[in-house]
Amino acid sequence: MSLDCLFSRSRHFAGKRLHLGICGSVACYRLTDVLRALRLMDVHVSVTLTAGARQFVTPLLFEALGAMPVYGEMFAPGEDPFAHLEPGQHAQAMLVAPASADALSRLAQGAASDMLSAQALAFEGPLLLAPAMNPRMWRHPATQANVATLRERGARLILPDCGRAACGDEGQGRLAPVEELFWHALRALSPQDMAGRRVLVTLGPTREPWDGVRYWSNPSSGQMGGALALAAWLRGAEVTAVCGPGCPALPSEIRRTEVLTARDMFAAAAEVWPDMHLGCFTAAVADFSPEPYGPDKFKKEGAQDGFSVRFLTNPDILATLSARRLPGQKTLGFAAETAPDMEALMALARAKRARKDADLLAGNRVNGEGSGFGSPTNSMAVTDRNGHEEIWPQQAKSDVAWELLSWLLRL
Ligand code: PMT
16 A cells, blocks of 8 residues: 555544554554554554464564554453453544454454453444455355344444455455555544535546547546545545546545546536535546547658647536536536636636536646645635635645535535
């Protein structure tokens, strides 16, 4: 996992605490990446290593990466006699990963015979379980019945991946990707103030083909839209992401549609829009596409110096879907502008919001350092339909996304 994946720069989680229960599995070591990513965000992480986990990794590994405390045996000499209750008093969420078949069985039974099961029993916050085991053990009706019981009681499952297990068997049983664990951990630490909302996000560039090998596009990386999709999902929304080419990875629970051209993006967004509550139109959509030359490569031999290509106008997705708003639907638009300063940017954002009739519009300077295309940060001039305006200093796109969604919810 890259420690620089979406949301790893957010300041929203600083000071929160996650308790991590680690069971015996070859995949144990992968939790060090999740721990490091959370520590970089100033999330406090405590750990319990089961007896099985301690065969694979040592407490020192997790202590050295900033976990505190790291629990082991229940009755270890010098251990706080109430250590089995402590995470339930101070952590806001608990993640058991890798969750072994044995751990799932003990949690389903409500056992309290070891430190991890006792801590889970005394934990009332959100419980996440990321199983990892041999595919035959995962398929076994006993394991599936334990999973069903835990789900019924409110535990969230981060399902194992399919592939080749460490033992060589093929099937479902591999620990989910660490990015998924990281995002689910953040979700468990997030307010669920967008639960029940359906959110559409367009993101990334569009690519308008000209001949068999060339196209017209722009440098959008999809980070700003990805941050919005992820922030809405973290806060409990059901998210549909319509992605241009090259957009970042998103949680598997986000419904993702890949498109290439502005017309494809328009069709995909228009199809789902009537069912949405909020629309965030972050994509850098090509306003024009070159009139197609055809499927073959245009050869420079024999071409005139300074030849012309005709451009055709694409549909405006934000303006069209804003005009089709149903009662209660709200739209957020962006404006990518070159402007000498933030006041000039605000004037452009104000005019664009009115022209496209968006409820909220966020202007970003694409000619400044640390803002706009490809940057992990953005400086914004934000204006809404009620005439309320704010200029935001440079901050992580994840934090910009969080604030924009909060503003949309208030409108
Ligand atoms: O992807 P990143 O690298 O993170 O960069 C983020 C960003 C700079 C792409 C993003 O913050 C941004 O500004 N997105 C909008 C880019 C853009 O196309 O701006 P615009 O001023 O041309 O369009 C205004 C609005 O209309 C945008 O909401 C855009 O999505 C929408 N639009 C534009 C044209 C079109 N045919 N259909 C649209 O929906």
